[in-house]
Amino acid sequence: MERIPILKMGDLLLVTIQVDMHDRLAIALQDDLMNRIASTSARGVLIDISALEIVDSFIGRMIGNIAAMSRVLDAETVVVGMRPAVAITLVELGLSLSGVRTALNVEKGMNLLQASLPLPAEESADGHNEE
Amino acid sequence: MITKSKIPNILEVYEEELLKDWVQEQLASSTRRADLISEFELRQQSAEFLEAFRQASHGDNLLDITTPQWDHVREILTELSRSRAQHGFTASETATFIFSLKQPLFARLHQELEKNADTLSEENWAATVLLDKLGLFTTEVHQQNREAVIARQQQELLELSTPVVKLWEGILVLPLIGTLDSARTQVIMESLLQQIVESEATIAIIDITGVPTVDTLVAQHLLKTVAAARLMGADCIISGIRPQIAQTIVQLGVDLNEVTTKASLAAAFRLALQQSGQFVTETPQDAARR
Amino acid sequence: MVITKNDTVPVRSSEDIVRVRQAVRTWAIDLGFGLVDQTKLVTAASELARNTVNHGGGGTVRMEALNNAAHRGLQLTFEDHGAGIADIELALRDGYTTGSGLGLGLGGARRLANEFEIESRPGEGTRVRIVRWT
Numbered sequence: 154m155e156r157i158p159i160l161k162m163g164d165l166l167l168v169t170i171q172v173d174m175h176d177r178l179a180i181a182l183q184d185d186l187m188n189r190i191a192s193t194s195a196r197g198v199l200i201d202i203s204a205l206e207i208v209d210s211f212i213g214r215m216i217g218n219i220a221a222m223s224r225v226l227d228a229e230t231v232v233v234g235m236r237p238a239v240a241i242t243l244v245e246l247g248l249s250l251s252g253v254r255t256a257l258n259v260e261k262g263m264n265l266l267q268a269s270l271p272l273p274a275e276e277s278a279d280g281h282n283e284e
Numbered sequence: 285m286i287t288k289s290k291i292p293n294i295l296e297v298y299e300e301e302l303l304k305d306w307v308q309e310q311l312a313s314s315t316r317r318a319d320l321i322s323e324f325e326l327r328q329q330s331a332e333f334l335e336a337f338r339q340a341s342h343g344d345n346l347l348d349i350t351t352p353q354w355d356h357v358r359e360i361l362t363e364l365s366r367s368r369a370q371h372g373f374t375a376s377e378t379a380t381f382i383f384s385l386k387q388p389l390f391a392r393l394h395q396e397l398e399k400n401a402d403t404l405s406e407e408n409w410a411a412t413v414l415l416d417k418l419g420l421f422t423t424e425v426h427q428q429n430r431e432a433v434i435a436r437q438q439q440e441l442l443e444l445s446t447p448v449v450k451l452w453e454g455i456l457v458l459p460l461i462g463t464l465d466s467a468r469t470q471v472i473m474e475s476l477l478q479q480i481v482e483s484e485a486t487i488a489i490i491d492i493t494g495v496p497t498v499d500t501l502v503a504q505h506l507l508k509t510v511a512a513a514r515l516m517g518a519d520c521i522i523s524g525i526r527p528q529i530a531q532t533i534v535q536l537g538v539d540l541n542e543v544t545t546k547a548s549l550a551a552a553f554r555l556a557l558q559q560s561g562q563f564v565t566e567t568p569q570d571a572a573r574r
Numbered sequence: 575m576v577i578t579k580n581d582t583v584p585v586r587s588s589e590d591i592v593r594v595r596q597a598v599r600t601w602a603i604d605l606g607f608g609l610v611d612q613t614k615l616v617t618a619a620s621e622l623a624r625n626t627v628n629h630g631g632g633g634t635v636r637m638e639a640l641n642n643a644a645h646r647g648l649q650l651t652f653e654d655h656g657a658g659i660a661d662i663e664l665a666l667r668d669g670y671t672t673g674s675g676l677g678l679g680l681g682g683a684r685r686l687a688n689e690f691e692i693e694s695r696p697g698e699g700t701r702v703r704i705v706r707w708t
Binding site: 233235236237238240241243244245249250255256257258261262 | 473474477478480481484485486508511512513514515516517518
């Protein structure tokens with residue numbers, strides 16, 4: 154079974170969902186992401202769903218889980234690119250995804266994540282000592 | 285239901301003569317519309333249909349045109365009806381395409397079965413029922429196409445009359461004017477969400493200063509739009525809520541706790557600027573002029 | 575009201591759920607549904623298909639393209655011969671779940687459809703019918 158690729162960018166993880174996922178693929182993604190967050194000590198997760206034409210309650214639950222579990226692992230999640238038709242349908246479906254932060258696109262999502270991360274520790278960029 | 289209809293066999297054996305007679309019927313008919321379709325095209329369309337009709341008639345469901353064996357025939361009729369509708373044929377004129385096949389088909393049935401009156405009348409009945417269904421199908425498709433055109437025009441009208449305005453970088457305003465009905469509100473809201481995506485706005489101000497009354501359905505649509513925008517990553521501010529509307533909303537029991545509201549568009553704009561990290565400052569010259 | 579097209583599709587695995595989504599999308603487009611309506615239909619179908627697979631032990635969905643005087647419609651009837659639902663009212667309530675779902679399947683599907691009908695008998699199975707009109 155193919156798995157959805159997870160990209161590491163600095164201390165952020167980026168996932169782009171581009172296929173109509175069957176349930177097992179979604180669960181695999183959830184597992185892979187959690188493992189990756191733990192192993193890389195990632196501080197942020199960006200989930201790009203701009204290619205998704207459908208988000209049903211299963212996928213919605215997956216997204217909610219990822220956000221909640223990531224927080225436990227000290228990482229923030231942002232979901233970006235939800236399509237208008239999908240958003241309207243989710244609201245009708247009754248899914249509020251209240252624990253999940255959202256942004257319009259990857260760029261804005263990254264800005265949001267960067268803004269919410271604490272400042273890096275005090276050390277010069279390349280460890281040089283000015284002498 | 286006839287167990288083994290002679291119709292498929294007749295369509296097979298007499299295909300050429302049937303086509304010839306049928307085209308003749310169509311050319312002679314008062315609904316010929318030579319101005320809209322050439323004889324060549326007519327012949328082509330008839331031949332194509334007859335071929336598909338013949339093939340489809342061989343399945344087990346001769347009289348049920350909704351079954352898969354009739355898929356191709358329905359496709360042909362759908363396309364034909366659509367094309368004729370576009371060219372200006374009326375629904376009846378298009379249906380005559382099918383109905384004019386009756387006479388040639390009956391003639392052949394009579395020829396084959398004249399010795400057997402009972403079978404002949406059964407087969408005639410089957411042929412009538414079948415062609416009636418196909419003719420009606422054609423009429424319905426014609427109707428649908430007309431309705432689709434009307435719906436499209438209505439949509440365009442609606443979109444033209446409710447412009448979404450880009451007020452500032454990342455800030456949109458949707459000034460709603462007049463009474464809102466459920467259908468109109470839905471269209472407007474979908475349009476706003478689409479605009480949010482296209483202009484990459486993070487804040488949308490929905491101004492209802494120009495809306496005299498708001499009922500439960502409209503209020504619910506507004507709330508749903510705010511929720512949907514949030515899922516997409518944008519915030520909404522509802523402005524221009526007049527005291528009467530505020531009263532109605534509270535009386536209707538609509539919960540506006542999750543929604544940011546401002547009495548005036550100006551206040552909403554100020555808030556939007558604030559939220560996007562911008563603010564307007566006054567230069568000394570402005571102050572002097574004031 | 576006329577049924578202009580029909581087909582029955584198996585709903586037994588999670589791959590079938592994806593297939594049902596795609597089939598419903600295609601039919602909805604053919605019937606001329608707008609994008610939002612398509613999305614609602616496909617999402618409702620996904621919810622009901624999942625119920626059929628996860629709680630009904632697998633079943634079928636009958637797809638029917640409808641046509642009444644004013645509108646075209648798509649009717650989906652999900653049927654299984656599984657455990658059935660003992661308390662339908664309870665099952666329709668949001669948040670209720672016996673399994674690992676969010677419990678929004680039935681109630682959600684109802685909200686996304688124009689017509690919704692459910693029949694279920696414990697030990698015999700469940701049938702859910704939804705229709706959405708253009």
